[in-house]
Every structure is written in C-alpha cells, then in structure tokens.
Amino acid sequence: MTSQLSDEEFRRLQTQLIELRTANYGLEEQCTKYRSDNQALSSKLGALEREYQKAQKSIDKSKKAKDIDLLLNENENLQAKLEAQEDDFRLQNETLLRELSSLTETNDKLQHELAVLRTLNDAANATGNSAELEREGHHLQVEKTGLTSILVREHRKAEIKLEELREIIQSFSIAGCQQKEAGAEQGNSVPSSEGDFVQVDETDVAYQKQGTKQTDLLKEAEQTLQYLEAYQKNIGGLLTHFEAEKEEKKQVQSEVKQLQNKLHRKQESLSQLQEEREKLYIESR
Numbered sequence: 577m578t579s580q581l582s583d584e585e586f587r588r589l590q591t592q593l594i595e596l597r598t599a600n601y602g603l604e605e606q607c608t609k610y611r612s613d614n615q616a617l618s619s620k621l622g623a624l625e626r627e628y629q630k631a632q633k634s635i636d637k638s639k640k641a642k643d644i645d646l647l648l649n650e651n652e653n654l655q656a657k658l659e660a661q662e663d664d665f666r667l668q669n670e671t672l673l674r675e676l677s678s679l680t681e682t683n684d685k686l687q688h689e690l691a692v693l694r695t696l697n698d699a700a701n702a703t704g705n706s707a708e709l710e711r712e713g714h715h716l717q718v719e720k721t722g723l724t725s726i727l728v729r730e731h732r733k734a735e736i737k738l739e740e741l742r743e744i745i746q747s748f749s750i751a752g753c754q755q756k757e758a759g760a761e762q763g764n765s766v767p768s769s770e771g772d773f774v775q776v777d778e779t780d781v782a783y784q785k786q787g788t789k790q791t792d793l794l795k796e797a798e799q800t801l802q803y804l805e806a807y808q809k810n811i812g813g814l815l816t817h818f819e820a821e822k823e824e825k826k827q828v829q830s831e832v833k834q835l836q837n838k839l840h841r842k843q844e845s846l847s848q849l850q851e852e853r854e855k856l857y858i859e860s861r
Contacts, residue, residue: 599850606853679853689842
C-alpha cells in the first residue's frame with residue numbers, strides 16, 4: 577500500500593463518510609420516533625388512569641350491590657390490564673433506552689475513528705512522496721556501496737603509503753645518524769645552541785630537506801585519510817536518516833490500513849444493529 581491515497585480510495589472514504597452521516601440521521605429519526613411512541617404510550621396510560629378514576633367515581637355513585645360488583649370486577653380487570661401494560665411499557669422503554677445508548681456510543685466511536693482517519697489521511701497526503709524517498713534512498717545506498725569500496729581501497733593505499741613513508745623517514749633518520757657519526761670523526765663541527773659542537777656537512781643538509789618533504793607528505797596523506805573517513809560517516813548518517821523516515825512512513829501507512837479495516841468492521845456491526853433494532857421494533861408493534 578502506497579502512502580498516497582488514490583482518487584478512488586479518497587472517493588470511497590467520502591462515500592463511507594456520507595453513509596455514516598446518513599445512518600446517523602436515520603438513527604436520530606428513529607430516536608425521535610421512539611420518543612413519539614413513548615409519548616403515545618404515556619398518553620394511553622393517562623387515558624387508562626382516567627378510565628380507572630371514572631370507574632371509581634361510578635362505584636362511589638352507584639347504590640346497588642350488583643352495580644358495585646360489576647364495577648369492582650371491571651375495576652379489577654382494568655387494574656390488571658393497566659399493570660400488564662405498565663410492565664410492557666416499562667420493558668419496552670428500558671429496551672429502547674439500552675439500544676439508544678448503545679447506538680449513541682457506537683456513533684460517537686465511529687465519529688472519533690473518522691476524525692482520526694481524516695488526520696492520518698491528511699498526514700499521508702502531506703507525506704505522499706515516499707516512493708521518491710525510496711528511490712533516493714536506494715540511489716544513496718548504491719552510492720554508499722560504491723563509496724565504501726572506494727574508501728576501502730583508498731584507505732588501504734593510504735596505509736601502504738604511510739607505511740612506506742614511515743620506512744623512508746626511518747631510513748633517512750638512520751642514514752643521518754650515520755652521517756653525523758662519520759662527520760664527527762672528520763672533525764668538521766659547528767657550535768650548537770648549548771655550546772657543544774655538532775658535525776654538519778652537505779649530505780646531512782640534503783637528508784634533512786628530504787626528511788622534511790617526506791614528513792609533509794605524511795601529514796598530507798593523514799589529512800586525506802581523515803577527510804575520507806569523515807565523508808564516509810556523513811554518507812552513513814544521511815542513509816540512516818532516510819531509512820528512519822522510510823520506516824516512519826511505513827508505520828503511518830500500516831496504521832491507516834488498520835483504521836480502515838476497523839472502520840469497515842464497525843460499519844458492518846452498525847448495519848447488524850440497525851437490522852436487529854428494526855426487527856425488535858416490528859415485533860414490539
């Protein structure tokens with residue numbers, strides 16, 4: 577799954593949002609209908625109570641025992657009917673209230689999940705260049721592989737060169753010491769800064785100049801090696817950064833897919849609840 581949603585997927589999300597809103601409006605209409613039924617039952621209950629009161633008044637006004645017995649029987653029947661209807665009304669009212677509460681809670685959850693999905697959708701659209709980043713990361717990975725092989729070869733060459741320079745400098749140092757010893761035997765000397773005499777001839781000067789040149793070359797080679805190592809570290813850090821961004825985008829894509837699947841399951845559950853509620857409403861009528 578790419579991080580950027582296609583037009584078809586975006587239209588599907590819009591269609592799902594419209595269906596959820598339509599379902600919400602339907603639930604509100606059904607809630608209003610249930611409330612109207614509740615008021616109708618309350619009115620019916622009030623009418624039965626008024627009939628009961630009328631029957632009581634008729635009993636009070638009746639002077640004959642037969643009429644009183646009939647009224648009492650009718651009163652008992654009405655009382656039993658009233659209690660049965662009250663029980664039915666209370667049961668239906670509790671059932672409807674539970675269903676209404678459950679549907680309201682489900683609707684709130686779906687609205688929250690839709691808000692989260694919109695946020696993730698915006699984030700996915702804002703970071704829709706993941707394919708380009710993957711190509712760039714692959715290109716940098718290839719470049720890193722090539723640079724790593726080049727750096728390894730250059731590092732080996734530099735080490736060999738450094739070792740050769742060290743051997744040359746060491747040989748020059750040994751030769752200089754030998755020349756100093758030979759010059760000391762010949763007696764050519766100059767006063768040093770401490771008042772001692774040190775043998776100096778043209779060979780010593782030549783070796784000293786050559787040793788200075790080799791030292792400069794050694795320093796230059798070490799600086800080149802340090803630069804190559806620093807460049808390799810920078811390339812590695814850049815690749816690590818791109819790989820981290822790639823993993824983060826994959827995680828966002830996975831979360832969007834999970835939320836879409838969860839939303840689909842919630843829609844199926846909501847459809848089942850609507851069907852069960854309709855069946856219950858039909859049976860209650």
